[in-house]
Amino acid sequence: MPLILKGPVGIGILLVVILILIMLAVTGMWKKVPQDKAMVVTGLRKRVISGGGGLVIPLFERTDLISLENMQITVNVKGMTSAGVDITVGALTILKIKNVEEKILAAMEQFNTGNTDSTIQNIKKTSEEVLEGKLREILSTMTVEEIYKDREKFANTVQIVAAKELEDMGLEIKAFTIKEIRDDQGYLESLGKKQVAEVKKNALIAESNARKEQEITIANNEKETATKTAEMRKQTTIQLAIAKQEEEEAQALADVKIANANKDKELIVLANFEETQRKKALADAAYQIESNKARKDIIATQMDAQLVQEDKNVELTKAQMQVELTREQQETTVATQKAKRRQEELNSEVQKEAEAQADKTRVQADAELYRRTKDAEAKKLEEIASAEAEAQKRRLEAEAEAAAIRERAQAAAEERKLAAEAEAEAIRKRGLAEAEAQTAKAKAVEAEGLAEAKDKNNFIEQLYDKYIVEQFIVDGEGSRKDGDAFNIDMKVQTDIIKKINAAKSDDEKNNLRKELNLPVFVCRNDDSALKYIVPLRGMGLWGAVWGYVSFNNDFNTIYGAVFDHKGETPGLGAEITQPKFSAQLVNKQIFKNGQFCSILVVKGGAPAGDKHSIDAISGGTITCRGVEAMLKDCLSEYKAFFQLATGAGKSTNTTTANPQ
Numbered sequence: 001m002p003l004i005l006k007g008p009v010g011i012g013i014l015l016v017v018i019l020i021l022i023m024l025a026v027t028g029m030w031k032k033v034p035q036d037k038a039m040v041v042t043g044l045r046k047r048v049i050s051g052g053g054g055l056v057i058p059l060f061e062r063t064d065l066i067s068l069e070n071m072q073i074t075v076n077v078k079g080m081t082s083a084g085v086d087i088t089v090g091a092l093t094i095l096k097i098k099n100v101e102e103k104i105l106a107a108m109e110q111f112n113t114g115n116t117d118s119t120i121q122n123i124k125k126t127s128e129e130v131l132e133g134k135l136r137e138i139l140s141t142m143t144v145e146e147i148y149k150d151r152e153k154f155a156n157t158v159q160i161v162a163a164k165e166l167e168d169m170g171l172e173i174k175a176f177t178i179k180e181i182r183d184d185q186g187y188l189e190s191l192g193k194k195q196v197a198e199v200k201k202n203a204l205i206a207e208s209n210a211r212k213e214q215e216i217t218i219a220n221n222e223k224e225t226a227t228k229t230a231e232m233r234k235q236t237t238i239q240l241a242i243a244k245q246e247e248e249e250a251q252a253l254a255d256v257k258i259a260n261a262n263k264d265k266e267l268i269v270l271a272n273f274e275e276t277q278r279k280k281a282l283a284d285a286a287y288q289i290e291s292n293k294a295r296k297d298i299i300a301t302q303m304d305a306q307l308v309q310e311d312k313n314v315e316l317t318k319a320q321m322q323v324e325l326t327r328e329q330q331e332t333t334v335a336t337q338k339a340k341r342r343q344e345e346l347n348s349e350v351q352k353e354a355e356a357q358a359d360k361t362r363v364q365a366d367a368e369l370y371r372r373t374k375d376a377e378a379k380k381l382e383e384i385a386s387a388e389a390e391a392q393k394r395r396l397e398a399e400a401e402a403a404a405i406r407e408r409a410q411a412a413a414e415e416r417k418l419a420a421e422a423e424a425e426a427i428r429k430r431g432l433a434e435a436e437a438q439t440a441k442a443k444a445v446e447a448e449g450l451a452e453a454k455d456k457n458n459f460i461e462q463l464y465d466k467y468i469v470e471q472f473i474v475d476g477e478g479s480r481k482d483g484d485a486f487n488i489d490m491k492v493q494t495d496i497i498k499k500i501n502a503a504k505s506d507d508e509k510n511n512l513r514k515e516l517n518l519p520v521f522v523c524r525n526d527d528s529a530l531k532y533i534v535p536l537r538g539m540g541l542w543g544a545v546w547g548y549v550s551f552n553n554d555f556n557t558i559y560g561a562v563f564d565h566k567g568e569t570p571g572l573g574a575e576i577t578q579p580k581f582s583a584q585l586v587n588k589q590i591f592k593n594g595q596f597c598s599i600l601v602v603k604g605g606a607p608a609g610d611k612h613s614i615d616a617i618s619g620g621t622i623t624c625r626g627v628e629a630m631l632k633d634c635l636s637e638y639k640a641f642f643q644l645a646t647g648a649g650k651s652t653n654t655t656t657a658n659p660q
Helices: 007-029 101-111 116-139 144-149 151-168 187-260 264-305 308-356 363-468 488-500 506-515 573-577 579-585 621-645
Strands: 028-035 036-040 048-049 052-055 061-065 071-080 086-097 170-184 468-474 518-524 530-539 545-549 558-565 601-604 611-616
Touching: 028 036, 028 144, 036 579, 048 052, 048 101, 048 579, 061 116, 086 101, 086 144, 086 151, 086 558, 101 116, 101 170, 116 151, 151 170, 170 530, 363 468, 488 506, 488 530, 488 621, 518 621, 530 621, 545 621, 558 573, 558 579, 573 579, 573 621, 579 611, 601 621
Parallel strands: 601 611
Antiparallel strands: 028 052, 036 048, 036 061, 071 086, 086 170, 468 518, 518 530, 530 545, 545 558
């Protein structure tokens, strides 16, 4: 045994044993606590651990667990209200220990029994007593009606009063609900009966009022019916009296006609001829009036169609014409009625005079009647002719005025039409001129952009030809393949890499690696040193991210890098395009002790001096994870090529070192 511990080998074994013992000791001291529990550590330093882990030194420190889960408590209290009525209230309470260090320590200090289950029972018992006391206290300040009608107010009052005392114990009420309210004296049932009786009473009153209104309505209807019946009877009596009077008058007239039937045949023929001529004259006059009215309507319709813009003036003129024509028609009708009435009066006078002097001389009476009738007819025809002449004059004046208005409106419309056409032509010309100017400007901008793009492309091609001295393709096993590296679609390659990572067997992975076409660009810098550039592609928060990483000729140390994205958040994930982020990769290494380890993007900052990690972007955690995964997945498939290029031999592509 002493021989083994001598020399470097013995010292190494001793160090390994000591390291193992230290790791075992640290592992034994590390305590993990779930999210729904809290561990209170006392001894060297009092502290609380919840949802994480921490070191606890045995012998010097003690640990106690307490649950942070919700606790359900049912409270049933029998108490007296302010009115002296005993009632029983059942309530459901959900409470828990408040997840604040100060409250956890207070709860542990007051309830801890050394056992988690018994501690919870202790909390429930104490909380139940506090809630029962507060329930009784609030019950004594309220009436049964207040409690029954406003349970929410009652529950809120209890919760507010009890919450203060429970908070001092480290507890918080999550919910407080009144489940039931009952009494043994039937007080609540009496309240319900009272309300039911009130509702029934109101229903009976409403029914009585409705019946009363119905009876009043029926009485009013009967009264109205009786009134209408009496009125109808009265009207019927009047109509019968009028009919009887008309019948008597008709009989008297018939008697007169019988007396006149014996007149001379020539007088009757002459009277019939005169009547025929009179009716014909009236018919001709009526026809002329209707013709004039039809002509007026046609003219008005034509004016409406031609003078759309002068509707108000034309409508005013038409209204005035209509009033005048109506007035003229009324005057004509009045004159006709006057003439007819005069004729009837004359006929009546003639008949009376004929009856008075019938015994003296029939011929003299008939001659006088004939003379007076002819005079009345002549006067009537004269009045009709005068009225028609006046109406014709007014119609002609109205038609002349309408024609003048129509001509003025047509002239104004024509003038406006010409002005509108001129203005439209001017606008069209201005629009064409502006459109041509915009087209010329757009063509100039397009030409400038094409020229600029062409110059930029030429510049990029010049840089590519200047610095890229070679480009080729390799597969996942490091072997070169035929093809143009510049035209490789990295999206297709990343899809194959995903299949490789998902493959279960090494044979499946090796077959997929042979399908890879990974581009490599050889760059000669101004210092004549060769650099090797490989493209990368992955996924960020909102879409694709990609980049290029260049290596020194040791195929391990990064010379430079650049990244871009499709739609990451500005000011957060989009910051991967900034030089201050990509510059962190300069001189970082992807191999550690010969094993591939890639580059970690560390949230909160990479360890100082670490060659295998960089700082993440604050607020861009998911994008930085995407960059980290992109570096690892893509560079791991170049690993075989890198190792072959440095003479390290073909990699198995299965071992990856931890950069930390």
